[in-house]
Amino acid sequence: MEMQxxxxxxxxxxxxxxxxxxxxxxxLDFGVTQxxxxxxxxxxxPVTKGHxxxxxxxxxxxxxxxxxxxxxxxxxxxxxxxxxxxxxxxHAYFEENNEMGTVRTESSIMHRWLAIQLxxxxxxxxxxxxxxxxxxxxxxxxxxxAAKKYYIELDKDKKSFGLxxxxxxxxxxxxxxxxxxxxxxxEKDKQASQKKKKNPTKDKRPRGEEET
Numbered sequence: 001m002e003m004q005x006x007x008x009x010x011x012x013x014x015x016x017x018x019x020x021x022x023x024x025x026x027x028l029d030f031g032v033t034q035x036x037x038x039x040x041x042x043x044x045x046p047v048t049k050g051h052x053x054x055x056x057x058x059x060x061x062x063x064x065x066x067x068x069x070x071x072x073x074x075x076x077x078x079x080x081x082x083x084x085x086x087x088x089x090x091h092a093y094f095e096e097n098n099e100m101g102t103v104r105t106e107s108s109i110m111h112r113w114l115a116i117q118l119x120x121x122x123x124x125x126x127x128x129x130x131x132x133x134x135x136x137x138x139x140x141x142x143x144x145x146a147a148k149k150y151y152i153e154l155d156k157d158k159k160s161f162g163l164x165x166x167x168x169x170x171x172x173x174x175x176x177x178x179x180x181x182x183x184x185x186x187e188k189d190k191q192a193s194q195k196k197k198k199n200p201t202k203d204k205r206p207r208g209e210e211e212t
Contacts, residue, residue: 054102056112057100057102058165059098059099059100060094060098060100060102060112061112061116061163061165061166062166062169063093063094063097063098064090064094064109064112065113065116066093066169067089067090067091067093067094067097067109068090068113069169069170069175069176070090070093071086071090071093072175073175084106087109087110088106090109090110090113091105091106091109116163116166117179117183119161119162119163119166120166120167121179121183122161123147123148123151123161123163123167124167124171124180126147126154126161127143127144127147129147129150130143130146130147130150131143148160148161148164
């Protein structure tokens with residue numbers, strides 16, 4: 001009965017077409033932000049053939065998220081530190097708190113954060129769309145399940161959302177909410193720029209004037 005209720009809840013979202021402006025996930029290609037806009041300050045990790053790094057464990061993901069929050073919340077240096085300093089501090093936090101024993105570079109941690117940031121932000125958009133439906137008789141668990149299904153429905157590759165552990169850490173944090181607003185503004189600017197390129201202003205010539 002509970003599963004049937006979840007299915008009906010999600011169907012109502014998808015069939016109504018009322019997504020309140022939420023873009024398809026493949027369209028949410030957010031640009032770099034303040035702490036990640038300079039790739040030359042954090043060099044990519046060299047990949048040695050036959051020695052590929054292991055994927056991040058969920059417990060490592062949690063440390064990355066906590067490290068980003070910890071450094072971002074610094075009341076003295078949070079908003080006034082260079083990219084290399086910011087990620088150096090996140091890396092130091094990771095090394096101090098990582099219980100998995102894996103060795104990660106600043107670059108790998110930064111790029112893992114970018115992946116987390118993108119996917120969690122997309123999921124937040126799906127979850128907020130579900131919440132706006134204000135469907136009665138549904139629990140928080142129902143809404144999370146519906147948001148996950150909505151995520152898959154909108155993803156061009158039909159991939160599932162696998163970073164709920166990161167979402168649980170970030171969702172209630174003011175720094176994350178501010179980051180979401182920043183990403184939304186970047187996306188808005190990007191879409192406006194693309195629209196402008198698709199519809200360039202045509203030169204208006206006086207009537208009767210011939211092109212040279």
